[in-house]
Amino acid sequence: MNIIRILAVDDHEMTTLGYKFILEDHEFDGFKVHMDTAKTFAEAEQAIRQSASRLPYHILLLDIQLSGANGDRDKTGEDLGILARQLIPESRIVFMSSFSDNYRINSIMQTVNPEGYMVKSEIDQKSLQAMVETVLHTPPYYTQKALVAIRKKMSNKINLDDNDRKILYHLSIGTKTKDMVNHISLSLPSIENRKRHIKSLFGIEKQNDQALISEARARGFI
Amino acid sequence: MNIIRILAVDDHEMTTLGYKFILEDHEFDGFKVHMDTAKTFAEAEQAIRQSASRLPYHILLLDIQLSGANGDRDKTGEDLGILARQLIPESRIVFMSSFSDNYRINSIMQTVNPEGYMVKSEIDQKSLQAMVETVLHTPPYYTQKALVAIRKKMSNKINLDDNDRKILYHLSIGTKTKDMVNHISLSLPSIENRKRHIKSLFGIEKQNDQALISEARARGFI
DNA sequence: GGAAACCCATAGATATTTTATGGTTTTTCT
DNA sequence: AGAAAAACCATAAAATATCTATGGGTTTCC
Numbered sequence: 001m002n003i004i005r006i007l008a009v010d011d012h013e014m015t016t017l018g019y020k021f022i023l024e025d026h027e028f029d030g031f032k033v034h035m036d037t038a039k040t041f042a043e044a045e046q047a048i049r050q051s052a053s054r055l056p057y058h059i060l061l062l063d064i065q066l067s068g069a070n071g072d073r074d075k076t077g078e079d080l081g082i083l084a085r086q087l088i089p090e091s092r093i094v095f096m097s098s099f100s101d102n103y104r105i106n107s108i109m110q111t112v113n114p115e116g117y118m119v120k121s122e123i124d125q126k127s128l129q130a131m132v133e134t135v136l137h138t139p140p141y142y143t144q145k146a147l148v149a150i151r152k153k154m155s156n157k158i159n160l161d162d163n164d165r166k167i168l169y170h171l172s173i174g175t176k177t178k179d180m181v182n183h184i185s186l187s188l189p190s191i192e193n194r195k196r197h198i199k200s201l202f203g204i205e206k207q208n209d210q211a212l213i214s215e216a217r218a219r220g221f222i
Numbered sequence: 223m224n225i226i227r228i229l230a231v232d233d234h235e236m237t238t239l240g241y242k243f244i245l246e247d248h249e250f251d252g253f254k255v256h257m258d259t260a261k262t263f264a265e266a267e268q269a270i271r272q273s274a275s276r277l278p279y280h281i282l283l284l285d286i287q288l289s290g291a292n293g294d295r296d297k298t299g300e301d302l303g304i305l306a307r308q309l310i311p312e313s314r315i316v317f318m319s320s321f322s323d324n325y326r327i328n329s330i331m332q333t334v335n336p337e338g339y340m341v342k343s344e345i346d347q348k349s350l351q352a353m354v355e356t357v358l359h360t361p362p363y364y365t366q367k368a369l370v371a372i373r374k375k376m377s378n379k380i381n382l383d384d385n386d387r388k389i390l391y392h393l394s395i396g397t398k399t400k401d402m403v404n405h406i407s408l409s410l411p412s413i414e415n416r417k418r419h420i421k422s423l424f425g426i427e428k429q430n431d432q433a434l435i436s437e438a439r440a441r442g443f444i
Numbered sequence: 445g446g447a448a449a450c451c452c453a454t455a456g457a458t459a460t461t462t463t464a465t466g467g468t469t470t471t472t473c474t
Numbered sequence: 475a476g477a478a479a480a481a482c483c484a485t486a487a488a489a490t491a492t493c494t495a496t497g498g499g500t501t502t503c504c
Contacts, residue, residue, distance in 0.1 A: 113377035140373045151362045155335035159381045
């Protein structure tokens with residue numbers, strides 16, 4: 001009987017324990033699951049590094065939010081995913097996220113390109129088991145809410161460049177336009193111009209930033 | 223008991239009949255299916271137009287390839303989808319395609335943005351029924367091979383503009399570079415420049431068109 | 445071997461983007 | 475309400491990028 005080795009990372013221990021019980025108890029066709037768990041970025045990193053030199057994990061289940069040990073701006077599950085892709089490229093990576101916000105999903109699809117993405121509210125026993133099967137044999141596996149975000153992005157004809165996206169991102173987190181010059185290597189008038197340009201692409205000429213933000217959100221950019 | 227009205231369009235009559243038997247016989251939760259079928263673009267268009275003024279179809283199942291009556295370059299299922307979106311915007315559209323080629327899927331996701339996409343080799347009784355349920359209640363529904371193409375596209379950081387994509391498309395169908403000036407409003411040197419540029423984006427500088435085609439295919443552009 | 449197509453480089457012409465400047469309107473805060 | 479801050483807008487010059495014409499070299503294919 002083959003053993004599928006999984007590492008589950010989540011700062012809520014109950015969550016990883018739930019995964020562990022469900023998957024280790026289940027009778028898969030031709031294999032059994034063995035699961036390790038980690039609660040912090042550091043723990044997870046160590047586990048991944050160790051596994052890299054011996055037996056790489058078959059699957060990594062990563063929460064995106066990892067509350068830091070000391071509370072400050074900490075490494076996320078996304079960083080962990082990027083690291084894992086380098087150290088153990090054969091491993092399948094699945095994100096288990098509380099939110100299905102578009103900006104996050106888009107970013108993760110580009111930086112990590114995971115084999116799976118599950119929105120936590122949609123996870124149950126059956127979907128967990130289906131995820132493992134699918135990810136091992138015919139990835140990818142996405143839950144419904146993740147699919148909705150992905151569809152939104154795919155159907156989008158407008159392609160903004162990096163600077164445009166940065167502008168939208170900063171708008172969304174409340175950065176003032178005049179302060180964006182410190183984060184984006186463009187002059188103030190250029191940023192204003194681009195905002196105008198994006199508004200016209202969105203069909204909301206002559207409206208204010210609030211309208212831009214909500215339209216960008218509706219279109220899945222943020 | 224509610225009736226869900228579906229129009230299935232496919233030039234192979236056996237295919238639509240298969241859909242009809244499977245879905246009309248199945249006991250859904252709270253509704254029954256009634257299915258009309260059409261074999262050609264013209265038939266389908268008429269059915270859609272008629273339904274628009276009375277009772278719009280709940281779901282359209284569209285094949286992409288519709289062999290024309292007189293054999294020449296004909297309207298496709300994609301055109302039908304675009305038309306249907308205008309005439310009966312509330313209807314759910316699902317493409318039933320023989321191929322999962324990326325260019326097609328990308329194009330359709332942008333022009334029609336269907337509620338579902340099924341690759342025919344993956345269709346069976348169970349998935350058909352699941353598709354109907356999902357598309358009615360929580361779209362979208364994509365089969366596995368469609369998902370693979372979608373994932374490939376999503377994970378792609380590089381964004382090419384319309385002309386770039388046209389160049390790749392024409393390359394893929396064997397158009398000679400010097401003949402592309404007839405299909406793309408650019409001069410020959412510009413097209414050559416763009417090819418070079420795309421190659422550098424793909425990391426295959428100084429290689430020939432064959433390499434470009436296969437790289438573009440690997441990255442899901444064609 | 446020769447024609448056709450591909451590949452490459454240069455330079456002038458075009459188009460687009462950025463920037464500086466100066467102003468008006470809206471929002472925000474006291 | 476009134477002042478300050480920030481958002482908006484327009485113009486023109488500067489900088490950049492893109493396109494095109496031209497003239498080659500190189501590969502591919504009959």
